[in-house]
Amino acid sequence: MNAPASSRDKILDVAEALFARRGYAGVGLREVADAAGLGKSSLFHHFRGKTELYCEVQTRVLERFRDRLESVLAEPHSPMRRLERAIEEMIDGLAEQPTTARLLLRSLFEDDNFEGKDLPEFEHTDKVLAGIIGRVGAFLEEGIAEGVFRPVSVGDTVQSLIGSIVYHFASADVGEGIVGGPLFSAESVARRRREVVELFRHGLAARPGPA
Amino acid sequence: MNAPASSRDKILDVAEALFARRGYAGVGLREVADAAGLGKSSLFHHFRGKTELYCEVQTRVLERFRDRLESVLAEPHSPMRRLERAIEEMIDGLAEQPTTARLLLRSLFEDDNFEGKDLPEFEHTDKVLAGIIGRVGAFLEEGIAEGVFRPVSVGDTVQSLIGSIVYHFASADVGEGIVGGPLFSAESVARRRREVVELFRHGLAARPGPA
DNA sequence: GTCTATAGTGAGATAGAC
DNA sequence: GTCTATCTCACTATAGAC
Numbered sequence: 001m002n003a004p005a006s007s008r009d010k011i012l013d014v015a016e017a018l019f020a021r022r023g024y025a026g027v028g029l030r031e032v033a034d035a036a037g038l039g040k041s042s043l044f045h046h047f048r049g050k051t052e053l054y055c056e057v058q059t060r061v062l063e064r065f066r067d068r069l070e071s072v073l074a075e076p077h078s079p080m081r082r083l084e085r086a087i088e089e090m091i092d093g094l095a096e097q098p099t100t101a102r103l104l105l106r107s108l109f110e111d112d113n114f115e116g117k118d119l120p121e122f123e124h125t126d127k128v129l130a131g132i133i134g135r136v137g138a139f140l141e142e143g144i145a146e147g148v149f150r151p152v153s154v155g156d157t158v159q160s161l162i163g164s165i166v167y168h169f170a171s172a173d174v175g176e177g178i179v180g181g182p183l184f185s186a187e188s189v190a191r192r193r194r195e196v197v198e199l200f201r202h203g204l205a206a207r208p209g210p211a
Numbered sequence: 212m213n214a215p216a217s218s219r220d221k222i223l224d225v226a227e228a229l230f231a232r233r234g235y236a237g238v239g240l241r242e243v244a245d246a247a248g249l250g251k252s253s254l255f256h257h258f259r260g261k262t263e264l265y266c267e268v269q270t271r272v273l274e275r276f277r278d279r280l281e282s283v284l285a286e287p288h289s290p291m292r293r294l295e296r297a298i299e300e301m302i303d304g305l306a307e308q309p310t311t312a313r314l315l316l317r318s319l320f321e322d323d324n325f326e327g328k329d330l331p332e333f334e335h336t337d338k339v340l341a342g343i344i345g346r347v348g349a350f351l352e353e354g355i356a357e358g359v360f361r362p363v364s365v366g367d368t369v370q371s372l373i374g375s376i377v378y379h380f381a382s383a384d385v386g387e388g389i390v391g392g393p394l395f396s397a398e399s400v401a402r403r404r405r406e407v408v409e410l411f412r413h414g415l416a417a418r419p420g421p422a
Numbered sequence: 423g424t425c426t427a428t429a430g431t432g433a434g435a436t437a438g439a440c
Numbered sequence: 441g442t443c444t445a446t447c448t449c450a451c452t453a454t455a456g457a458c
Contacts, residue, residue, distance in 0.1 A: 007441075021323045025237035028433060041436080042442050050434065102320065105378075108385045109313065112232045133389055150413075155390030156406040159382065162389075163374025167316075171370065174319045178344055178373075179366030195367040202361075203414030218423080239451060252454085253424050261452065 008046045011036045016057045020099035023106055024054050024113050051114065055121040061103045062128040066135075068093045073135060079143030083204070084197050086139070087165065091196065094169040095189040101169035108162065133158060149204045157204070164196050219257045222247045227268045231310035234317055235265050235324050262325065266332040272314045273339040277346075279304045284346060290354030294415070295408050297350070298376065302407065305380040306400040312380035319373065344369060360415045368415070375407050 004010040014035035018027045029050055033040040047053040072089040073082060094101040107129060114122070136158050143149040168175060168183070175183050182188055215221040225246040229238045240261055244251040258264040283300045284293060305312040318340060325333070347369050354360040379386060379394070386394050393399055 023234060023236060023321070023324075025234060026324050029435090030433080038441095039443055040434090041444080044435070045441060105320065109316065109378075109381050109383055110234070111384050113234075113237055129385070130388065137389075150409070152409070153390070153402055153406050156379075156403055157410075158389050159379045159386060160375040160407065160410055162382075163376075163378035164371040165374075167320075167374035167378045168367075168370045170320050171373075172320055173322050174340070175370060177341065178348075178369050179364070191364055192367055195364050196371065198361070198363070199368075199371055199410075199414040202416070203410040205413070240453090241450075249423095250425055251452090252426080255453065256423060 007036070007038065007042070011038070011043060011046055011053070012057055012060060015053055016061065016099050016103065019054060019057055019106070020102040023110060024050075029053075051117070051119065052121050055119075055125055058103060058107050059125045059128060061100055062107065062125060062132065064097075065090075065093060065100065065104065066128060066132050069132060070135060073139050079139070079146055079148040080201065080205070082139065083143065083149075083200060086136075087161075087197050087200065088193050090165050091169075091189065091193050094166065095184055095192075098169070098184055101166050102172075104166050105170040108166070136161070143204075147206055150206050152204060161200070164199065168192060168196075218247070218249065218253070222249070222254060222257055222264070223268055223271060226264055227272065227310050227314065230265060230268055230317070231313040234321060235261075240264075262328070262330065263332050266330075266336055269314060269318050270336045270339060272311055273318065273336060273343065275308075276301075276304060276311065276315065277339060277343050280343060281346060284350050290350070290357055290359040291412065291416070293350065294354065294360075294411060297347075298372070298408050298411065299404050301376050302380075302400065302404050305377065306395055306403075309380070309395055312377050313383075315377050316381040319377070347372065354415075358417055361417050363415060372411070375410065379403060379407075 004013050011032065015027075015032050018032060018035065021027075029043055030040050032053070033043055036043075043053070047056065068089055069086060072085045075082060075085060077085065094104075107125070137154045140149065140152070140154045140157055144151055144154070171178070171183070179188065183192075215224050222243065226238075226243050229243060229246065232238075240254055241251050243264070244254055247254075254264070258267065279300055280297060283296045286293060286296060288296065305315075318336070348365045351360065351363070351365045351368055355362055355365075382389070382394070390399065394403075
């Protein structure tokens, strides 16, 4: 990984690691500052407050994820081949940076921390997330229209993909107990790729395909 | 749905709702006490502290879930039929009590809140969770041994089932955006049952089965 | 079994020197 | 751009009256 270019990037890096582990409410700015090698007050020179810091961490992660995903969905392959490529690319992306899956999962179900607040900061973040979801949905629609995928509920299939791909790499200790070994080792990631690809290849195919 | 029988149960009920929404670190005991109609200090008469309260909430939820799951896995049907029944039963259980999925998901990836502590309180909770996971794994092994399911990785399949079933009902606002409507309405739950059952029926079948 | 009062700690945030 | 000092507030938890 690249060394952070500025104090700002250093703060974002250590905050990403901490928020991934313990969530928004579970992390104090004191801890972020210590890990970044700064005083607590210095954080407020770079970010207006804790929510803005969290928002920027989330946006960075979402944009990273989106860029990888869009590049493979744009490839000139059949829908089934692109589905496989997309699953593999998403899994590889999550496997390379262990913080990503946990932050993504938190962005998907931890909105309630910010219920009472106005938060225009999150508009862009939400737009990026909505873009990713819309892109995957449109891809599935294509595949159904071409008769490659069964006429599934697109929304539910997106949910199952998120569950199978993102949750897995966010599950940490419990996940390691379930699969009986590390989640991020090369073998474990390769096995996960095979298993998820096969589940959805068989699960979505309009007709029983070749093994 | 039953009215709480005691102050203790009332506290557990309101704490369950709050922890489900905002997690361990995001909830203060002041808020729990207010929602239960008690003074803050009264909580300490019923629970030794915040972690014990959280632990008991989690244990209640896990045991509820385990009991429903074990009853259907014990039914005298074929593995494929029992898989369908188990998926439907788990989905129905999560749909009936909207707090359950979020707490389960938190128990799966929020251990890091308690890293520094000793916590003998969580031994029983962890055992219940391990029992559930082991039970599902053993069931999948059976189905593979009988040649009904493909020779999948059992651990990865458990992870995909959790992702498809638990994550979905924990995804709240974002999930509603993805499926384009409420998650807990009767139609939405029925559709989710069909979709997940079909995904795993096709996805796990050893040979292309009947539609 | 519930209350008031309070201890003790740490949170997020601000002011202003350097 | 980083610091020290400080403000205000909320937190978990305890002590002890009723």
